[in-house]
Amino acid sequence: MSEIWSLFGSKIASILFMWAMIERYMPRHFRNFIDRFSQQLDKLLNPYVEIKFFEYSGSYMRSSDTFSAIENYLSSKSMAQARKLKGTSTRNSLVLKMDDYEEVTDELKGIKFSWSLRKIVPMEKSLSVYPASEKRFYRLTFHGRHRRFVTKTYLKHVLDEGKAISMAKRQRKLYTNGNGDGYSDKIGKWSHVIFEHPATFETVAMDPEKKKEIIEDLTTFKNSKEYYAKIGKPWKRGYLLFGPPGTGKSTLIAAIANFLSYDVYDIELTAVMSNAELRKLLIGIASKSVVVIEDIDCSLELTGQRKAETSEKEEASDGAVGVVKKQAEEGKKEKKSQVTLSGLLNFIDGIWSASNGERVIIFTTNYVEKLDQALVRRGRMDKHIELSYCGFEGFKVLARNYLSLESHDRFEEIRGLLEETKTTPADVAENLMPKVGNEDPERCLERLIQALKNSKEEATKKIEKEKETATIEESSGEGEDTEDAVKTCSRV
Numbered sequence: 001m002s003e004i005w006s007l008f009g010s011k012i013a014s015i016l017f018m019w020a021m022i023e024r025y026m027p028r029h030f031r032n033f034i035d036r037f038s039q040q041l042d043k044l045l046n047p048y049v050e051i052k053f054f055e056y057s058g059s060y061m062r063s064s065d066t067f068s069a070i071e072n073y074l075s076s077k078s079m080a081q082a083r084k085l086k087g088t089s090t091r092n093s094l095v096l097k098m099d100d101y102e103e104v105t106d107e108l109k110g111i112k113f114s115w116s117l118r119k120i121v122p123m124e125k126s127l128s129v130y131p132a133s134e135k136r137f138y139r140l141t142f143h144g145r146h147r148r149f150v151t152k153t154y155l156k157h158v159l160d161e162g163k164a165i166s167m168a169k170r171q172r173k174l175y176t177n178g179n180g181d182g183y184s185d186k187i188g189k190w191s192h193v194i195f196e197h198p199a200t201f202e203t204v205a206m207d208p209e210k211k212k213e214i215i216e217d218l219t220t221f222k223n224s225k226e227y228y229a230k231i232g233k234p235w236k237r238g239y240l241l242f243g244p245p246g247t248g249k250s251t252l253i254a255a256i257a258n259f260l261s262y263d264v265y266d267i268e269l270t271a272v273m274s275n276a277e278l279r280k281l282l283i284g285i286a287s288k289s290v291v292v293i294e295d296i297d298c299s300l301e302l303t304g305q306r307k308a309e310t311s312e313k314e315e316a317s318d319g320a321v322g323v324v325k326k327q328a329e330e331g332k333k334e335k336k337s338q339v340t341l342s343g344l345l346n347f348i349d350g351i352w353s354a355s356n357g358e359r360v361i362i363f364t365t366n367y368v369e370k371l372d373q374a375l376v377r378r379g380r381m382d383k384h385i386e387l388s389y390c391g392f393e394g395f396k397v398l399a400r401n402y403l404s405l406e407s408h409d410r411f412e413e414i415r416g417l418l419e420e421t422k423t424t425p426a427d428v429a430e431n432l433m434p435k436v437g438n439e440d441p442e443r444c445l446e447r448l449i450q451a452l453k454n455s456k457e458e459a460t461k462k463i464e465k466e467k468e469t470a471t472i473e474e475s476s477g478e479g480e481d482t483e484d485a486v487k488t489c490s491r492v
């Protein structure tokens, strides 16, 4: 056996020696021919193509987005197929990824692909100040006949899916603009906290039809990148939410942001000093975001003027106290927002608004009739959604959320009372919420029924009082009319 091995070794050594000689003295064109021939032979024997995607790329060794998108794309396949996995923990959860040299397969439209995680380990010690590190990369292998499909379709599919997974997984943020205290470094800048509002469409109490319509609208919007590009419209959508306080406008905004997995930019318009500052804020808004301006009626110039007029009247009547008040007011006035309606309209759909598309802009108001029609016209605010008092369907959602009740004997009684009163979902929720640790759902329902009965009674009393006042006014009005008539007659 040892003889065979030594014979084999010496044969190999002589072949290598011969090859080195041939390579050295062979004419170049002949060598090129052999290279081409060996490549053709390799193609014939191994029809598979490989693509490598390195973890770090570029001269600054930035972590590659493509690598992390592939990592996300392969995560579920790794969980199902890989025998060796690596666990890393993020803020919220534990993530499992395939270990080095593991291999998984994927399939799209009947074509099979193989992915493996490899690394290049440096052979020598680096002289650089930075220690030489391993270069990790994903290797994609596929049959050469699918080359076109891979470059045109498959890689796009992998990257899109991978990015979508990382968008859904990422820690979302709630941004707000500077606190308006005049610090120059805050002007036109956003500060943020982690967005963790738990509201979802399942927990929002509203008419099921309306809810379905909103979900469909948002889904269509989210999947319409190409459509918006085709019709030449910036990829954004405007929502106007209106209704009395406590009907769920802010809750719905959180549900929308959670549904779309977008960040939220909550603009405090009164803290924005000028249109230019508003534009700066707009430029700082990333794509995939919900931009919110709450109580838009209170932020607009019109309302501000009305308030200013009132305070001036008060000052006039207050005398000396009024002077002190006036001085304080003047100090405040210097810092008053100069954002105009046209500045706001530009913010919504001016040329700058098209940068970083994929945005939903939401305005909320308690008084829709106060708003300038230019601001809320269709095209700017594409969808007007009224959030109203709690109906029976809304109540059922709240009963499920707060008491885990699907049905109960007292539901019919509550249905009747809700129809006869104007109760906000916030009030219903407050009454349904158990007040002590393990409060019986029966008691919570009883509390709600009592509250509804009280509100019904109050409403009846109010109507009666209004009727009384109207009768008194009518009778005194008649007297005035007669007086007027007498005066007019006497003048004649």
Ligand SMILES: Nc1ncnc2c1ncn2[C@@H]1O[C@H](COP(=O)(O)OP(=O)(O)OP(=O)(O)O)[C@@H](O)[C@H]1O
Pocket (backbone or CB within 6 Å): 203, 204, 205, 206, 243, 244, 245, 246, 247, 248, 249, 250, 251, 252, 366, 387, 424, 425, 426, 427, 429
């Ligand atoms: N439609 C709803 N579905 C579920 N919960 C609701 C709903 N409406 C109100 N609530 C409850 O009432 C609270 C107040 O609601 P929310 O802040 O969304 O009302 P709003 O319409 O934004 O009021 P405002 O006009 O005063 O800003 C919420 O924290 C939530 O618990």
Ligand SMILES: [Mg+2]
Pocket (backbone or CB within 6 Å): 249, 250, 251, 294, 364
């Ligand atoms: Mg609100």
